[in-house]
Amino acid sequence: MKVLVLGGDGFCGWPTSLHLSARGHEVVIVDNFARRDADVELGAPSLTPIAPLETRLAAWHEVCDRDIGFRRLNIAEDYEELVELLDTVRPDAVVHFAEQRAAPYSMRSSAHKRYTVNNNLNATNNLLVGIVESGIDTHVVHLGTMGVYGYGAAGVTVPEGYLRVRMDGDDGSEVEQEILYPPSPGSVYHMTKTQDQLMFAFYNRNDEIRITDLHQGIVWGTQTPETVRDERLINRFDYDGDYGTVLNRFLMQAAIGFPLTVHGTGGQTRAFIHIRDTVRCVELAVTHPPVRGERVRIFNQMTETHRLIELARLVSHLTGTPIHHVENPRKEAVENELRAANRHLLDLGLQPITLEDGLLREVTEVARRYAHRCDRDKIPSRPRWTEPPATAPAPPADERPDRGDADAVPAAAKS
Ligand SMILES: NC(=O)c1ccc[n+]([C@@H]2O[C@H](COP(=O)([O-])OP(=O)(O)OC[C@H]3O[C@@H](n4cnc5c(N)ncnc54)[C@H](O)[C@@H]3O)[C@@H](O)[C@H]2O)c1
Numbered sequence: 001m002k003v004l005v006l007g008g009d010g011f012c013g014w015p016t017s018l019h020l021s022a023r024g025h026e027v028v029i030v031d032n033f034a035r036r037d038a039d040v041e042l043g044a045p046s047l048t049p050i051a052p053l054e055t056r057l058a059a060w061h062e063v064c065d066r067d068i069g070f071r072r073l074n075i076a077e078d079y080e081e082l083v084e085l086l087d088t089v090r091p092d093a094v095v096h097f098a099e100q101r102a103a104p105y106s107m108r109s110s111a112h113k114r115y116t117v118n119n120n121l122n123a124t125n126n127l128l129v130g131i132v133e134s135g136i137d138t139h140v141v142h143l144g145t146m147g148v149y150g151y152g153a154a155g156v157t158v159p160e161g162y163l164r165v166r167m168d169g170d171d172g173s174e175v176e177q178e179i180l181y182p183p184s185p186g187s188v189y190h191m192t193k194t195q196d197q198l199m200f201a202f203y204n205r206n207d208e209i210r211i212t213d214l215h216q217g218i219v220w221g222t223q224t225p226e227t228v229r230d231e232r233l234i235n236r237f238d239y240d241g242d243y244g245t246v247l248n249r250f251l252m253q254a255a256i257g258f259p260l261t262v263h264g265t266g267g268q269t270r271a272f273i274h275i276r277d278t279v280r281c282v283e284l285a286v287t288h289p290p291v292r293g294e295r296v297r298i299f300n301q302m303t304e305t306h307r308l309i310e311l312a313r314l315v316s317h318l319t320g321t322p323i324h325h326v327e328n329p330r331k332e333a334v335e336n337e338l339r340a341a342n343r344h345l346l347d348l349g350l351q352p353i354t355l356e357d358g359l360l361r362e363v364t365e366v367a368r369r370y371a372h373r374c375d376r377d378k379i380p381s382r383p384r385w386t387e388p389p390a391t392a393p394a395p396p397a398d399e400r401p402d403r404g405d406a407d408a409v410p411a412a413a414k415s
Pocket residue numbers: 006007008009010011012013030031032033034035036073074075076077096097098099100101119123143144145146216217218219220245
């Protein structure tokens with residue numbers, strides 16, 4: 001199949017591109033390097049030394065004798081070029097990873113909120129309008145997030161996207177309908193993902209675009225069978241307070257003996273998936289497209305749920321690293337339960353990798369190996385969801401929000 005991978009230089013997009021290429025698909029990556037620009041803006045590069053994309057692609061050709069194409073485009077802005085690319089490649093599938101994906105980054109300042117909304121909503125809308133304009137029949141596979149459901153659904157197993165509801169009809173009868181599960185975003189980033197869902201519903205109904213929306217859990221791990229084949233193919237590993245995902249942060253902190261930073265009580269429950277399962281799930285979605293006219297498919301792309309304090313205790317137990325509770329910068333419930341359905345991908349053949357399978361290997365092979373590249377100053381998560389009330393006592397110096405760059409324009413927004 002011919003597959004365009006939008007955001008193919010990123011944490012999920014790069015290993016997915018290699019995985020699809022290794023299985024014989026013809027892959028073209030599209031990226032504007034906004035993520036690499038954010039590394040520079042935050043002064044927090046990947047823990048692993050990621051090579052420039054040109055070097056990555058040349059290494060892949062050397063190792064595998066396969067070519068992956070590349071087009072540098074900002075899909076939120078370069079609409080004409082995007083349409084031309086769709087028209088030229090005529091892909092069977094477009095995998096859409098190309099969004100600003102960090103909740104803390106999206107809450108840094110007004111400029112970061114506006115950048116995240118402009119980038120993410122225009123990227124998705126341009127893709128969908130571009131498909132309509134070019135007249136191609138392609139399948140959009142989008143990476144959404146489990147965060148669209150919110151984290152307050154105690155006592156209910158979160159379904160895969162749709163909720164069956166019963167309402168009182170005007171004539172007194174009971175009316176049954178399936179609706180999108182009520183969105184409840186917890187950050188500006190999550191808000192853009194909930195709005196993506198409406199765009200998918202609209203263009204799917206109006207223009208019969210075939211769409212699979214993968215509501216992904218927090219991704220952990222770094223390497224896949226393809227990225228370990230040569231050091232120039234290594235995947236990125238974010239550990240900083242903006243882009244680092246919680247379990248990878250714990251693993252890196254353990255590797256350098258930094259107390260595990262648990263926000264608040266750590267009673268928050270989240271959904272997780274290993275990066276090796278991410279790439280398999282995307283392949284399953286790409287190779288099992290919906291038929292024209294079918295409503296948007298929504299799959300929960302997660303394999304297990306854990307309370308954050310339990311994860312911290314597990315890593316602490318395995319490595320002897322102490323746990324440090326810090327003030328929670330987010331505005332969220334102190335604790336929540338989370339159970340979510342994930343039958344669709346299991347039925348397509350996904351065999352999940354669980355924490356027990358890979359945890360220690362990740363610590364030793366990646367985090368410890370590159371621990372010397374870590375800047376400890378970048379570990380605390382500084383963006384605050386809301387400013388503390390003026391009367392509240394000041395937090396300790398090392399937990400104070402960094403306001404120095406609060407009004408700075410995000411690097412990616414300038415490119
Ligand atoms: N990493 C996770 O834990 C996780 C969890 C759930 C969902 N997701 C979703 O998966 C997708 C990929 O996440 P990731 O972790 O790989 O993020 P990432 O930031 O590493 O990768 C995103 C890529 O998209 C590119 N990009 C962003 N805006 C673009 C634009 N306008 N034009 C062209 N390229 C653009 C970036 O340069 C980057 O290479 C995101 O949409 C994210 O919301 C990720």
